[in-house]
Amino acid sequence: MTRLSVNINKIATLRNARGGNMPDVLKVASDIEEFGSEGITVHPRPDERHIRYQDVLDLKKIVKNEFNIEGYPSTKFIQLVCEVKPHQVTLVPDPPNAITSNAGWDTITNRVFLSEVIKRFKDAGIRTSVFIDADSIMIENAVETGADRVELYTESYAEEYSVDKEKAIAPFIKAATTANAVGLGLNAGHDLNLENLRYFVENIPGLLEVSIGHALICDALYYGLENVVRMYLRETKCL
Ligand code: PXP
Numbered sequence: 001m002t003r004l005s006v007n008i009n010k011i012a013t014l015r016n017a018r019g020g021n022m023p024d025v026l027k028v029a030s031d032i033e034e035f036g037s038e039g040i041t042v043h044p045r046p047d048e049r050h051i052r053y054q055d056v057l058d059l060k061k062i063v064k065n066e067f068n069i070e071g072y073p074s075t076k077f078i079q080l081v082c083e084v085k086p087h088q089v090t091l092v093p094d095p096p097n098a099i100t101s102n103a104g105w106d107t108i109t110n111r112v113f114l115s116e117v118i119k120r121f122k123d124a125g126i127r128t129s130v131f132i133d134a135d136s137i138m139i140e141n142a143v144e145t146g147a148d149r150v151e152l153y154t155e156s157y158a159e160e161y162s163v164d165k166e167k168a169i170a171p172f173i174k175a176a177t178t179a180n181a182v183g184l185g186l187n188a189g190h191d192l193n194l195e196n197l198r199y200f201v202e203n204i205p206g207l208l209e210v211s212i213g214h215a216l217i218c219d220a221l222y223y224g225l226e227n228v229v230r231m232y233l234r235e236t237k238c239l
Pocket residue numbers: 007009043070090092100101131151188189190191192211212213214215
């Protein structure tokens with residue numbers, strides 16, 4: 001069954017807007033778990049404009065379910081992740097100043113780099129996932145990097161969903177089938193929301209985890225955080 005990991009970067013963005021500790025990122029993470037989330041995701045960026053490196057260290061002490069750290073594997077990021085030892089690290093190729101992740105890895109061009117980085121994480125006992133477009137060639141080559149999982153970048157699915165959902169999902173079904181065939185675990189994320197999530201989960205074979213941030217936190221403005229976590233869980237479990 002697919003698991004929900006809530007990305008809490010937006011909570012840190014809100015806190016950072018005023019310079020104090022409101023909202024309290026640690027309390028929100030605990031509450032989100034209390035409301036049923038099966039994981040917490042953070043994406044520390046070099047400028048620390050949302051989640052700070054210290055937040056990651058502090059979160060490690062209180063997150064009870066799966067802790068997933070995503071980011072570009074810079075030297076500082078690798079050191080942080082190896083110190084924190086989360087359950088999972090998700091590698092994304094975005095440059096330091098990117099607003100958000102905007103592409104998957106080219107696993108052919110970056111095979112050597114990814115293999116070296118992934119080995120360091122695996123030696124530290126951390127499960128590894130690489131962020132990837134719905135492209136079977138990139139998925140087949142991800143096997144060579146030693147990654148345990150791939151996270152499908154779902155922005156194009158979300159974009160196309162309202163126009164033609166069958167067309168939107170087709171490349172993702174193909175990509176998922178490839179990942180299953182080559183023995184890679186399968187995660188997905190980016191721009192998933194209450195409208196498009198269920199159809200994605202229903203149609204993607206072997207989907208282990210979705211990681212959702214922006215839409216979930218926006219929905220919380222209307223429905224409240226507790227309701228929203230439960231609403232996203234219902235979609236994730238297709239209840
Ligand atoms: N997966 C990755 C690799 C991301 O960078 C992000 C955004 O930080 C997400 C998933 C979640 O995307 P969204 O905030 O659109 O739900």
